Amino acid sequence: MREFKILGVVIFFTLLVYWGVEPFAHSQMHPHVAPADFTFKDLGTLQKQGDPKTGADTFMNAGCIGCHGVQSQGMPAPMDNASASASFGVTPPDLSSAGAIYAENFLAALIKNPAHALKVEHKFNETRQHPMPAFYGLGDDLDQEIADIVAYLKSIAPKQMNGKEVFVDACQRCHDMKYDKMYTTSDRETLAGYMGINPPDLSMMIRSKGTEYLNIFINNPQKQLAGTSMPRVGLNEVAQEQVISYIEETGDRKKSQREAIGPKIIGFMLIFAVLAYLWKVKIWRELH
Amino acid sequence: MAHIRKAEGVIDWLDQRLAVKKLAKVMMTEYWIPKDINFLWAMGVVLVVLLKILIISGIFLLMYYKPDVNLAFDSVNYTIMQEVEYGWLWRHLHGVAASCIFLIIYIHMFTGIYYGSYKQGREMIWLTGMALFGIFSAEAFSGYMLPWGQMSYWAAQVITNLFGGIPFIGSDLVVWIRGDFAVADATLTRFFMLHVLLLPLAIITLVAVHFYALRIPHVNNQEAEELDFEAEAKKFQEGKKRESKVVPFWPVFLSKDFFVVGVFMVLFFYLVFYHYDFAMDPINFEPANSMKTPAHIYPEWYFLWSYEVLRGFFFPVGPIAAMDIGLAAFGFANVIFMIFPFLDRDPKVAPAHRRPRFKIWFWLLLIDMIILTIFGKLPPLGINTYIGFVAAISFILLFVALPFITKKDALGGTK
Numbered sequence: 001m002r003e004f005k006i007l008g009v010v011i012f013f014t015l016l017v018y019w020g021v022e023p024f025a026h027s028q029m030h031p032h033v034a035p036a037d038f039t040f041k042d043l044g045t046l047q048k049q050g051d052p053k054t055g056a057d058t059f060m061n062a063g064c065i066g067c068h069g070v071q072s073q074g075m076p077a078p079m080d081n082a083s084a085s086a087s088f089g090v091t092p093p094d095l096s097s098a099g100a101i102y103a104e105n106f107l108a109a110l111i112k113n114p115a116h117a118l119k120v121e122h123k124f125n126e127t128r129q130h131p132m133p134a135f136y137g138l139g140d141d142l143d144q145e146i147a148d149i150v151a152y153l154k155s156i157a158p159k160q161m162n163g164k165e166v167f168v169d170a171c172q173r174c175h176d177m178k179y180d181k182m183y184t185t186s187d188r189e190t191l192a193g194y195m196g197i198n199p200p201d202l203s204m205m206i207r208s209k210g211t212e213y214l215n216i217f218i219n220n221p222q223k224q225l226a227g228t229s230m231p232r233v234g235l236n237e238v239a240q241e242q243v244i245s246y247i248e249e250t251g252d253r254k255k256s257q258r259e260a261i262g263p264k265i266i267g268f269m270l271i272f273a274v275l276a277y278l279w280k281v282k283i284w285r286e287l288h
Numbered sequence: 289m290a291h292i293r294k295a296e297g298v299i300d301w302l303d304q305r306l307a308v309k310k311l312a313k314v315m316m317t318e319y320w321i322p323k324d325i326n327f328l329w330a331m332g333v334v335l336v337v338l339l340k341i342l343i344i345s346g347i348f349l350l351m352y353y354k355p356d357v358n359l360a361f362d363s364v365n366y367t368i369m370q371e372v373e374y375g376w377l378w379r380h381l382h383g384v385a386a387s388c389i390f391l392i393i394y395i396h397m398f399t400g401i402y403y404g405s406y407k408q409g410r411e412m413i414w415l416t417g418m419a420l421f422g423i424f425s426a427e428a429f430s431g432y433m434l435p436w437g438q439m440s441y442w443a444a445q446v447i448t449n450l451f452g453g454i455p456f457i458g459s460d461l462v463v464w465i466r467g468d469f470a471v472a473d474a475t476l477t478r479f480f481m482l483h484v485l486l487l488p489l490a491i492i493t494l495v496a497v498h499f500y501a502l503r504i505p506h507v508n509n510q511e512a513e514e515l516d517f518e519a520e521a522k523k524f525q526e527g528k529k530r531e532s533k534v535v536p537f538w539p540v541f542l543s544k545d546f547f548v549v550g551v552f553m554v555l556f557f558y559l560v561f562y563h564y565d566f567a568m569d570p571i572n573f574e575p576a577n578s579m580k581t582p583a584h585i586y587p588e589w590y591f592l593w594s595y596e597v598l599r600g601f602f603f604p605v606g607p608i609a610a611m612d613i614g615l616a617a618f619g620f621a622n623v624i625f626m627i628f629p630f631l632d633r634d635p636k637v638a639p640a641h642r643r644p645r646f647k648i649w650f651w652l653l654l655i656d657m658i659i660l661t662i663f664g665k666l667p668p669l670g671i672n673t674y675i676g677f678v679a680a681i682s683f684i685l686l687f688v689a690l691p692f693i694t695k696k697d698a699l700g701g702t703k
Contacts, residue, residue: 020662273550
């Protein structure tokens, strides 16, 4: 019985230290923030019903393809990466998948006022304009035109995408994924100038930040890093899950192997402990 | 030269040349351990097992690790963690074992303090043990630097900077330790050398001395009873096993240790596979960046109590800067355990529960060190700084009081 009492004391103090330096300390260092919001409530909802056919024309006339390519529709990027970087600081992404990866109301808000939707208004203003201009409309009802563009983008978007494709379209203009040999499409120097900081390589983010943090951060960087220059990218829930699992596959490629052999080795040690116990009992029987 | 006969077998062949039978007796079957001990006496063997895991996993990691500021991070996080078969396993074993070994060292240390196993002939065991603690600390610190992550870099920056507080030679010393004016490639390569060569050599040597130091005064027991080991051993050998108060190291003592090791290993492997963040801090999976100071810089959990003694003194006293007071206190914290046997003025060996004042002192020390550990990690803001200060002062006062308390216990007699 005495041994159990001692064991209890050891376990108690060990757990106390663990609680203090892990869960408790982390709760103090990283205050809790609200969970990810995939409805993008602050941007309102899309009021108008868009028409993809009209949208196709509106899109062509809205000037988007002056900067963006739409590869799937046979429209290559108008500029090569180097000159696009030089003009905008960052390469404008290809829009083939925009309708699939971004939330609908986010896309609409982005077209209307990029700096606002992207939550980078602290960086851009009247004198320093965001490189993507706001769309002021072609003369008809602006909200209708935007709804049409969104409907068009959705109509051409692929039905199925994988995490890597989401990364290419949503993140690669700024970030590397070195461990998957993916590198930013922008020129590093102009990008650093544009962002004010080098966007970090995302290869090990799953281990350094963890899924929970990533989920909140990508959804709205300002919540975790107030004042950061990384835009709110506006991914919908599915696309964000995919990109996080891509980050995980790249940074923690051996997770499944780890989880597969874990129980085996722990089981082996359990059996070892039981056999050792039986042996001990046998040996000590004649001593007491 | 001894007369060599034709050997009857391998054992006999070896015995004629190496006296292996005698050796086995001395080391195993006739190495006598008191019977009245509990599982806390198995911590030594648990430590040996963890040390073996560290050495073996370390050898595998060493085959792929590249000590170069431009290559280190990727050699660990890409080559070892992703390319090499089971490289991740070696790394997890190494990281988790390093953290766990400190937990067990602390348990082992507090066991020694509780049962008074550091005096009356056992001083060398304590001294070599504390020397091991010191070298393990250096080993852990240098190892933490190797992946060259954010905390590798910034902890190295902060800790090497501490030496700058030493009067007169401080700033030169910092440069000498770093091998450069800032923490840089030269720092990494020399700490790599320390981690894989010099310190492990010192550890292995000291472990041998530590074990040897145990042989003469013998292992203590739960009631600190002074045993006549020869007489007790004789009883055991005559078959009066129940009556004898000692047991042989092999197989009796080890049979119990194997069980304790087995149970501990279940927990250990659970941590290795499923719960490793406490030992492999996520922030260190971010590459070192000298331009980006992390929001919170803190050492690994096992250094937090002494780190908090350093931070606790946050205000200057007269002409002495806060930093210098903290540094002096930090120095105090790091050597005071070493001279523990000489601070205890009670000549009798007895467990703490039979020493009325020392018993209170013991639990106060443990609680104070836990408070220091917890507050050592928290951001030093508001009330935290004051709690840290009180805990740091208490730590020092406890040790100042130790000689008086133990003296009083000695005069008052034990229960």
